[in-house]
Amino acid sequence: MNLKKILTLSALALALASCGGGSRDISGERTQAAPLPTIGSSGGALSNVQAKRLFGAKTAGSNQSSAAFGGYAKGCLAGAEQLPETGPTWQAMRLSRNRNWAHPDTIDMVKKLSQFAAQQPGWNGLYVGDLSQPRGGPMLTGHRSHQIGLDADIWMLPPTSLSLSRQDRERISSISMRRAKGAYVNSSWTRAHHEILKAAAKDPRTARIFVFPGAKVQMCDDERGDRSYLRKIRPWYGHHYHFHVRLKCPRGAAGCVDQNPPPAGDGCADARQWQANILNPPKPKPGAKPAPAKPRRELVLADLPAQCKAVLDTK
Incomplete structure (x- = not known):
């Protein structure tokens, strides 16, 4: 990857990080944004970035x-x-x-x-x-x-x-x-x-x-x-x-x-x-153990159309 492209991607990463520095969830509590994922060095440069960070940074249609x-x-x-x-x-x-x-x-x-x-x-x-x-x-x-x-x-x-x-x-x-x-x-x-x-x-x-x-x-x-x-x-x-x-x-x-x-x-x-x-509420079956909750993977840009x-x- 040439130097110009590296600088462009770095600037984008910084811009996204500044846009995601915390927000309020649906209960009104302030939440801290997660760190921006690493940007890939080949292929779709943003494909492994959390999609919510990319779309949440846009302020107009x-x-x-x-x-x-x-x-x-x-x-x-x-x-x-x-x-x-x-x-x-x-x-x-x-x-x-x-x-x-x-x-x-x-x-x-x-x-x-x-x-x-x-x-x-x-x-x-x-x-x-x-x-x-x-x-x-x-x-x-x-x-x-x-x-x-x-x-x-x-x-x-x-x-x-x-x-x-x-x-x-x-x-x-x-x-x-x-x-x-x-x-x-x-x-x-x-x-x-x-x-x-x-x-x-x-x-x-x-x-x-x-x-x-x-x-x-x-x-x-x-x-x-x-x-x-x-x-x-x-x-x-x-x-x-x-x-x-x-x-x-x-x-x-x-x-x-x-x-x-x-x-x-x-x-x-x-x-x-x-x-x-x-x-x-239905009673659980005797001896049944609740299934452990699976953490939900965040969507990345590559997951979307x-x-x-x-x-x-x-x-």
């Missing part, structure tokens, strides 16, 4: 046509659109994270859902949590998904003000909807929550929505009309401070990998089984 590459937990996003920090019926929260970027379909979905939410009693619109990073990819902290710009977290907290300052948006938190460890909703749950999740699920672009089991069970119990949308409402761990909308790959999007569709039916029996398991290198390289 790439100058490309919008495209999602790979899957929700292993991919990247070209030509991302930024959700404006404040709109007529929404505010983006936790602006310091710079995660209010997404595929244009997601931005459009969020705006339209916020307009619907603003028509609900006690709601002025939506507080919008994490979408994706400016170029998607693995995040420095938090989510494993949200990598291709087709995921959006919507706060459960009904907005009473859409003129929050940047400081306010870092300080306030959403509210939990769960009771009994997620088996039931609590008194903060309202019919408006039901209707907003229903509207999100009825958007034909929506693949599924993740929410805690008690909310799905409550929606199953309360729905008296068309139940087909309930198939998209899926019980999942956590998701009681926000719900998570996941869109399908846009039609004709080569290189974007959809998740398998939810099982047929309204999914209510499955949600009630989650509820039962929370209330009466080939298009992701160009997403990083493009200005």
Whole structure:
């Protein structure tokens, strides 16, 4: 490798290290960034660098046509659109994270859902949590998904003000909807929550929505009309401070990998089984030992679709 190339790679390593000098995770605690891995001396020079360090260092979208590459937990996003920090019926929260970027379909979905939410009693619109990073990819902290710009977290907290300052948006938190460890909703749950999740699920672009089991069970119990949308409402761990909308790959999007569709039916029996398991956890078999947790290997650039290198390289 010639001297000019060595100096260029060294400068990149220093820049990435300075960008990753600690950040806040989803609980608000500050985390220390891991040391930058050694840059290879042949082949793809960045192929063995942790992808989260490369994508986390980008502060703006790439100058490309919008495209999602790979899957929700292993991919990247070209030509991302930024959700404006404040709109007529929404505010983006936790602006310091710079995660209010997404595929244009997601931005459009969020705006339209916020307009619907603003028509609900006690709601002025939506507080919008994490979408994706400016170029998607693995995040420095938090989510494993949200990598291709087709995921959006919507706060459960009904907005009473859409003129929050940047400081306010870092300080306030959403509210939990769960009771009994997620088996039931609590008194903060309202019919408006039901209707907003229903509207999100009825958007034909929506693949599924993740929410805690008690909310799905409550929606199953309360729905008296068309139940087909309930198939998209899926019980999942956590998701009681926000719900998570996941869109399908846009039609004709080569290189974007959809998740398998939810099982047929309204999914209510499955949600009630989650509820039962929370209330009466299955007893372990006699003598059974829990399997040791395997440390998760960090994704490197070589793990992602080939298009992701160009997403990083493009200005």
